[in-house]
Amino acid sequence: MKKARLILVGNGMAGVRTLEELLKLAPDLYDITVYGAEPHGNYNRILLSPVLAGEMKLPEIMLNDLDWYRQHGITLHSGRKIVRIDRVRRKVVADDGSEEAYDRLLLATGSTPVMLPIPGHDLPGVLAYRDIADTEAMIAASARGGRAVVIGAGLLGLEAANGLKARGMEVTVVHLAPWIMERQLDRTAADMLQASLEARGLGFLLEKQTVELVKGTKKSGGRVAAVRFADGSEIPAELVVMAIGIRPDTKLAEAAGLHCNRGIVVNDTMQTYDPRIYAVGECVAHRGVAYGLVAPLFEQGKVAANHLAEFGIARYAGSAVSTKLKVTGIDVFSAGDFTGGADDDEIVLADRRGGVYKKLVLRDNKIVGAVLYGDTADSGWYFQLMKEKKCVGPIRDRLMLGQSHSGGAGHEGKNRAAELADDFEVCGCNGIRKIAIVKAIKEKGLFTLEEVRKHTKASSSCGSCTGLVEQILASVVGGAYQPVVAEKKPMCGCTEYTHEEVRKAILDNRLLSIPEAMRFLEWRTPTGCPSCRQALNYYLLCAWPKEYKDDAQSRFINERAHANIQKDGSFSVVPRIYGGVTSPAELRRIAEVAEKYAVPTVKFTGGQRIDLLGVKKEDLPAIWADLGMPSGYAYSKGLRTVKTCVGSEWCRFGVQDSTGMGIDLERDLERLWTPHKTKLGVSGCPRNCAEATIKDVGVIGVESGWEIYVGGNGGIKTEVAQFLCKVKTREEVLEVTGAFIQLYREEARYLDRTVHWLGRVGLDSVKRRVVDDAEGRRALYARMKEALSVEKDPWAERAAGHDAAEFRPVKFYTKGSVSGGSSDERLAENLSA
Amino acid sequence: MSDWLKICPLEDIPRLGAKVVKGAGKADIAVFRNAEDEVFAVDDRCPHKGGQLSQGIVFDRRVACPLHGMTIHLDSGKAQAPDEGCTHKYRVRVDKGVVFLNLG
Numbered sequence: 007m008k009k010a011r012l013i014l015v016g017n018g019m020a021g022v023r024t025l026e027e028l029l030k031l032a033p034d035l036y037d038i039t040v041y042g043a044e045p046h047g048n049y050n051r052i053l054l055s056p057v058l059a060g061e062m063k064l065p066e067i068m069l070n071d072l073d074w075y076r077q078h079g080i081t082l083h084s085g086r087k088i089v090r091i092d093r094v095r096r097k098v099v100a101d102d103g104s105e106e107a108y109d110r111l112l113l114a115t116g117s118t119p120v121m122l123p124i125p126g127h128d129l130p131g132v133l134a135y136r137d138i139a140d141t142e143a144m145i146a147a148s149a150r151g152g153r154a155v156v157i158g159a160g161l162l163g164l165e166a167a168n169g170l171k172a173r174g175m176e177v178t179v180v181h182l183a184p185w186i187m188e189r190q191l192d193r194t195a196a197d198m199l200q201a202s203l204e205a206r207g208l209g210f211l212l213e214k215q216t217v218e219l220v221k222g223t224k225k226s227g228g229r230v231a232a233v234r235f236a237d238g239s240e241i242p243a244e245l246v247v248m249a250i251g252i253r254p255d256t257k258l259a260e261a262a263g264l265h266c267n268r269g270i271v272v273n274d275t276m277q278t279y280d281p282r283i284y285a286v287g288e289c290v291a292h293r294g295v296a297y298g299l300v301a302p303l304f305e306q307g308k309v310a311a312n313h314l315a316e317f318g319i320a321r322y323a324g325s326a327v328s329t330k331l332k333v334t335g336i337d338v339f340s341a342g343d344f345t346g347g348a349d350d351d352e353i354v355l356a357d358r359r360g361g362v363y364k365k366l367v368l369r370d371n372k373i374v375g376a377v378l379y380g381d382t383a384d385s386g387w388y389f390q391l392m393k394e395k396k397c398v399g400p401i402r403d404r405l406m407l408g409q410s411h412s413g414g415a416g417h418e419g420k421n422r423a424a425e426l427a428d429d430f431e432v433c434g435c436n437g438i439r440k441i442a443i444v445k446a447i448k449e450k451g452l453f454t455l456e457e458v459r460k461h462t463k464a465s466s467s468c469g470s471c472t473g474l475v476e477q478i479l480a481s482v483v484g485g486a487y488q489p490v491v492a493e494k495k496p497m498c499g500c501t502e503y504t505h506e507e508v509r510k511a512i513l514d515n516r517l518l519s520i521p522e523a524m525r526f527l528e529w530r531t532p533t534g535c536p537s538c539r540q541a542l543n544y545y546l547l548c549a550w551p552k553e554y555k556d557d558a559q560s561r562f563i564n565e566r567a568h569a570n571i572q573k574d575g576s577f578s579v580v581p582r583i584y585g586g587v588t589s590p591a592e593l594r595r596i597a598e599v600a601e602k603y604a605v606p607t608v609k610f611t612g613g614q615r616i617d618l619l620g621v622k623k624e625d626l627p628a629i630w631a632d633l634g635m636p637s638g639y640a641y642s643k644g645l646r647t648v649k650t651c652v653g654s655e656w657c658r659f660g661v662q663d664s665t666g667m668g669i670d671l672e673r674d675l676e677r678l679w680t681p682h683k684t685k686l687g688v689s690g691c692p693r694n695c696a697e698a699t700i701k702d703v704g705v706i707g708v709e710s711g712w713e714i715y716v717g718g719n720g721g722i723k724t725e726v727a728q729f730l731c732k733v734k735t736r737e738e739v740l741e742v743t744g745a746f747i748q749l750y751r752e753e754a755r756y757l758d759r760t761v762h763w764l765g766r767v768g769l770d771s772v773k774r775r776v777v778d779d780a781e782g783r784r785a786l787y788a789r790m791k792e793a794l795s796v797e798k799d800p801w802a803e804r805a806a807g808h809d810a811a812e813f814r815p816v817k818f819y820t821k822g823s824v825s826g827g828s829s830d831e832r833l834a835e836n837l838s839a
Numbered sequence: 840m841s842d843w844l845k846i847c848p849l850e851d852i853p854r855l856g857a858k859v860v861k862g863a864g865k866a867d868i869a870v871f872r873n874a875e876d877e878v879f880a881v882d883d884r885c886p887h888k889g890g891q892l893s894q895g896i897v898f899d900r901r902v903a904c905p906l907h908g909m910t911i912h913l914d915s916g917k918a919q920a921p922d923e924g925c926t927h928k929y930r931v932r933v934d935k936g937v938v939f940l941n942l943g
Contacts, residue, residue, distance in 0.1 A: 450921075461921045467907075533855060533874045536896040536903040559855040563894040563905045571905050575891040811858075816847050816870075818862035 017042025020287025021114030058169030126219030662707025886924025
């Protein structure tokens with residue numbers, strides 16, 4: 007069958023990004039042809055400023071080289087401009103007269119620089135700042151030295167001025183408004199920025215209206231020679247750069263009769279008024295807004311790709327934007343409504359001499375705007391809080407001090423990425439240094455955390471360096487970096503839906519198997535991926551403990567084999583020893599098993615249990631049979647151990663029976679699957695020898711009863727558990743603990759530890775449901791017990807022959823003869839016959 | 840023809856699962872079965888750090904290594920880009936519900 011034809015007009019960042027997203031979703035749907043007026047592949051326009059300043063070279067900013075187009079079977083006509091769209095015959099006409107028919111057309115014609123319509127604007131030596139050609143012209147002009155005037159002190163104007171200065175020109179920036187970057191900065195920040203640019207040798211003329219560019223004498227070749235202002239004054243200039251703004255390039259669309267209004271008007275699916283024609287990028291007006299920054303354009307591209315791929319589910323709802331100036335050594339950030347209204351609050355930190363200024367604008371305790379100068383390390387955090395409309399009331403007093411003082415839990419890196427040495431090891435798990443990440447970002451044209459993870463492995467393991475990697479990304483790609491808003495993040499690449507949406511669908515629609523859930527939720531992949539399959543298996547099990555049949559093939563090997571896989575492919579065996587209390591008989595049995603199976607290593611675990619390491623998978627069922635002890639679940643995303651201290655039975659300080667309580671808790675909760683591993687600790691007095699305050703649930707005995715703490719963690723980032731409540735009796739401890747864990751089971755995302763979940767929902771909401779609401783607590787506890795009612799000891803089952811095939815390989819003793827279990831014997835018979 | 844070794848009935852390998860074959864070749868060989876009952880065979884050794892691919896989660900025509908999650912394409916034995924690496928691939932077929940492996 008013939009493929010549909012897709013034509014992209016405009017070979018820039020927005021258009022090509024859309025193609026990349028489309029190829030991910032539907033690689034074979036279209037024959038794709040790309041027309042680009044510029045004679046290059048797609049490059050990173052944002053990095054033209056570092057090129058101009060001599061900090062980067064052109065090849066470094068190419069995003070898609072010609073090979074990329076070839077590899078994906080895309081026909082690229084670079085240097086060929088489309089001059090007409092024939093919507094009736096569905097074809098485009100290029101400037102060389104050639105024609106090409108389309109089934110779908112994607113317009114990404116970008117924008118054109120605004121040139122002041124004043125006398126002399128077309129003189130030689132007058133340039134805009136928009137593309138590679140402009141940049142090269144500026145570099146060539148600067149080689150002759152002399153004086154340059156940049157008209158417009160916006161983002162682009164300042165970057166151009168800085169670049170020309172770096173190339174040795176004498177530069178004056180002319181601006182109409184009373185302060186520079188007035189659309190992004192308030193006066194204080196602008197003044198500080200101007201002072202530091204002046205210190206670098208840039209000159210500024212503010213509140214100056216340019217009326218004419220004066221032509222030089224014949225001797226100078228008729229080039230521009232001076233800039234004249236409304237007040238009659240004049241300054242000499244051999245080069246003039248106009249950087250007063252951009253305008254969506256809608257000429258082609260308008261000529262084709264498409265509705266335009268300060269941009270090609272599109273709906274939330276990025277479709278124009280002609281249903282066959284989509285548009286993305288700077289040429290577009292969406293809900294009356296034309297975006298000139300790259301992050302929103304990428305969001306648009308994703309939506310357009312989704313519809314071009316005929317998925318038809320994505321919507322673009324507009325973007326919050328932020329600005330960063332790409333002038334080396336000067337950090338400026340701005341986002342949102344930074345002026346604020348009469349009812350808004352401003353939090354300001356100003357240290358003029360120190361060169362730091364920060365202003366946050368708050369409305370109803372939410373950040374609505376920010377300006378940062380000098381120290382922008384926390385810009386990503388503020389921007390995220392702003393986009394997520396998070397209530398910052400509780401951290402208002404520390405907000406200005408930055409994320410590291412916010413007391414927020416979690417995984418965010420706190421270092422200043424840009425200041426880190428090149429060989430700094432960012433990702434300890436995978437041994438990835440900063441320079442490797444920077445190199446990958448530049449060479450492969452990466453923009454998202456996911457891409458960096460895929461290409462470098464950094465932040466792809468434990469995730470504790472995620473914040474740092476995001477900062478490095480932001481420092482390298484500047485405004486193009488778009489932090490993922492976690493609240494809206496899909497479960498994985500296989501679906502559009504978030505964890506919460508998937509769980510809700512499973513409950514509301516009584517979905518009882520993974521294939522059923524995938525069908526109902528229109529999964530993009532036939533059998534999911536390891537990440538979503540494990541999550542779905544857990545969500546289904548949690549929602550329907552009695553009806554759902556656990557899918558072993560969607561479990562990680564540890565949970566499938568009920569033992570921990572080791573680096574050499576052997577397994578480790580940790581039997582259940584309730585509360586860490588054992589007996590001579592039990593120890594003897596363990597010792598005998600260890601000898602019988604020549605277990606190479608016997609070790610105590612961090613959770614007070616005994617670990618037999620180096621066991622062959624085939625031997626597992628026999629070892630379990632010989633041990634005659636239940637599984638310790640040391641391999642599970644589930645209840646692990648309850649660590650205890652000696653307690654009042656023996657300890658001269660103990661005030662409560664912590665070992666007894668630990669044993670009771672472990673018996674009450676064993677075999678429970680949870681979103682991630684769950685560890686408990688019980689101490690018999692506030693000296694807390696069981697280290698209960700770094701456990702998911704920690705119980706500490708006091709004279710009058712028990713204190714219960716939740717959300718502790720001794721892992722990657724130590725988290726001290728928070729006080730949940732105090733109770734008197736053993737029964738209350740069991741009920742509160744069980745109810746808390748059940749709430750965690752029902753609400754947390756798969757692979758959330760309790761601390762991450764609590765960080766999102768807040769301790770107060772948990773207290774209300776687990777402590778204050780007695781009826782709700784009993785219901786939670788009952789649901790936990792219901793989930794456990796169907797769980798049997800997996801070791802006992804397997805010791806009795808259940809799931810034998812999992813543990814039995816096919817073995818050839820001599821070539822051609824097969825031996826093994828029952829079915830293999832059948833085959834052996836066949837062979838001999 | 841004599842190069843084809845009988846391995847096991849197809850139903851001995853779970854859908855989206857694998858079986859280890861020991862002693863047939865020099866090293867262990869992992870035989871996979873996917874959701875469409877296609878079978879694949881590769882050396883049971885991840886090119887990354889030698890993890891046993893047979894113990895990984897199977898999806899589509901791929902398997903994720905249990906040690907560090909590197910994904911291997913079962914039809915080529917190659918690691919999924921941008922990772923690099925390759926594990927040896929064997930011919931394998933199903934005849935009347937029985938899996939055969941060719942070491943040639």
